[in-house]
Amino acid sequence: MDPRLSIIDKRLSKIKRIIAVASCKGGVGKSLIASSLALNLARKGYKIGLLDLDLYGPSSHIILGVTDLSLPEENKGILPYKIDGLNFMSIVYFTEDKPASFRGIDITNIIIELLSIIQWGELDFLIIDMPPGIGDETLDLIKLVKKSEFLVVVTPSKVAMGAVGKLLQLLKELKLPVIGVVENMKKVSSNYIEDNVSKMGFKYLNSISFDQELEESIGYPDRLLDTKFMKDLEKIIKSNF
Amino acid sequence: MHEWALAESIIAAALDAADKEKLKKINEIKISIGELQQIEHDVFEFALHEIIKDMDKILKNVKIKIATEESILKCKNCEYTWKFGDIKKKLNKDESEAIHFIPEVAFVFARCQKCGSPDFEITSGRGVSITSIKGEK
Numbered sequence: 358m359d360p361r362l363s364i365i366d367k368r369l370s371k372i373k374r375i376i377a378v379a380s381c382k383g384g385v386g387k388s389l390i391a392s393s394l395a396l397n398l399a400r401k402g403y404k405i406g407l408l409d410l411d412l413y414g415p416s417s418h419i420i421l422g423v424t425d426l427s428l429p430e431e432n433k434g435i436l437p438y439k440i441d442g443l444n445f446m447s448i449v450y451f452t453e454d455k456p457a458s459f460r461g462i463d464i465t466n467i468i469i470e471l472l473s474i475i476q477w478g479e480l481d482f483l484i485i486d487m488p489p490g491i492g493d494e495t496l497d498l499i500k501l502v503k504k505s506e507f508l509v510v511v512t513p514s515k516v517a518m519g520a521v522g523k524l525l526q527l528l529k530e531l532k533l534p535v536i537g538v539v540e541n542m543k544k545v546s547s548n549y550i551e552d553n554v555s556k557m558g559f560k561y562l563n564s565i566s567f568d569q570e571l572e573e574s575i576g577y578p579d580r581l582l583d584t585k586f587m588k589d590l591e592k593i594i595k596s597n598f
Numbered sequence: 599m600h601e602w603a604l605a606e607s608i609i610a611a612a613l614d615a616a617d618k619e620k621l622k623k624i625n626e627i628k629i630s631i632g633e634l635q636q637i638e639h640d641v642f643e644f645a646l647h648e649i650i651k652d653m654d655k656i657l658k659n660v661k662i663k664i665a666t667e668e669s670i671l672k673c674k675n676c677e678y679t680w681k682f683g684d685i686k687k688k689l690n691k692d693e694s695e696a697i698h699f700i701p702e703v704a705f706v707f708a709r710c711q712k713c714g715s716p717d718f719e720i721t722s723g724r725g726v727s728i729t730s731i732k733g734e735k
Contacts, residue, residue, distance in 0.1 A: 358615065358729075358731075359727060360604075360611035360612075360728050361607045361611075361725075361726075363613075363614045364603070364610045364611075428695055428699070429699075434600060435603075448703075451703045452696070453692070453696075456716075457703070457705065457706045458705065458717070459702060459705060463702040463720075466725075467700055467702045470700050470702075474600060474603040474699070
């Protein structure tokens with residue numbers, strides 16, 4: 358019997374909302390939206406946790422400018438790091454940011470371990486930066502974190518919509534709560550994504566314009582909060598959180 | 599003390615099992631500790647007893663038996679099998695500590711002893727599990 362499964366609900370019991378930022382497609386800006394959402398809500402005074410569950414390609418720490426990757430402190434479990442007003446945890450604190458190739462069962466074991474030993478305490482929001490796809494991490498999250506709500510990210514591309522549509526179909530079939538879909542990196546006016554999202558019965562939250570200067574703010578949360586990208590995201594946050 | 603979190607999970611799982619099986623009392627819990635997770639037994643047992651102290655009578659006088667399971671690793675590339683004990687000394691303190699928190703990071707810091715592949719599996723002795731619970735209905 359795996360005892361860890363019996364403690365996960367308790368570990369998450371003092372968290373009001375759990376938001377999984379997800380997409381079926383890589384490179385659409387999930388991590389940037391997850392980190393920015395977490396920073397934005399933290400600056401508004403909410404107690405925020407950010408968990409990077411992208412075990413192969415973690416990047417939230419890069420966005421937040423985290424350079425100290427020493428092992429976390431222990432107190433009846435492990436304590437998240439305090440980064441720019443956030444409670445932050447990522448696999449990088451255990452891997453020294455070295456290449457980590459895991460098979461499915463190992464992914465599941467890591468997720469169970471993290472969920473059972475991290476002491477988040479009281480939070481208004483736990484934001485989870487999901488890896489791309491609908492594989493192990495997504496299935497584990499659905500199974501283990503019952504109160505997850507999904508914020509889905511797509512780019513203005515038929516290819517991205519094709520992939521993300523599969524995640525949306527799965528979430529619909531399982532009747533899981535979806536806050537809506539964000540169209541990121543929009544360059545030209547088009548209703549393609551909005552129409553497709555609406556046709557599937559989901560809420561199109563809004564678009565975020567492609568911000569050429571955004572790259573310069575990676576690693577600097579203060580600069581990130583002051584970008585055109587964040588201004589667009591703020592509109593989505595104001596109307597939906 | 600990360601052992602506390604694991605000890606808490608043991609007690610929570612035992613109570614869940616007792617509830618499911620309608621046990622009025624739990625007399626014995628047998629626990630297996632995988633060598634890979636490098637649990638400090640004294641700390642783990644201390645945590646278990648401290649947690650039980652605050653519990654209701656269902657766990658009063660419960661016997662806890664802890665056994666260690668040897669950790670065996672097997673390469674998926676060349677099928678070579680080796681023991682975690684064989685490579686433990688090659689790991690530095692931080693690497694060992696990271697594996698203690700999350701045993702799967704062994705895939706980051708260890709390699710097959712024969713072919714050098716990172717693609718191996720943990721065939722036994724990963725972490726903490728409950729092997730049996732005895733009680734009264």
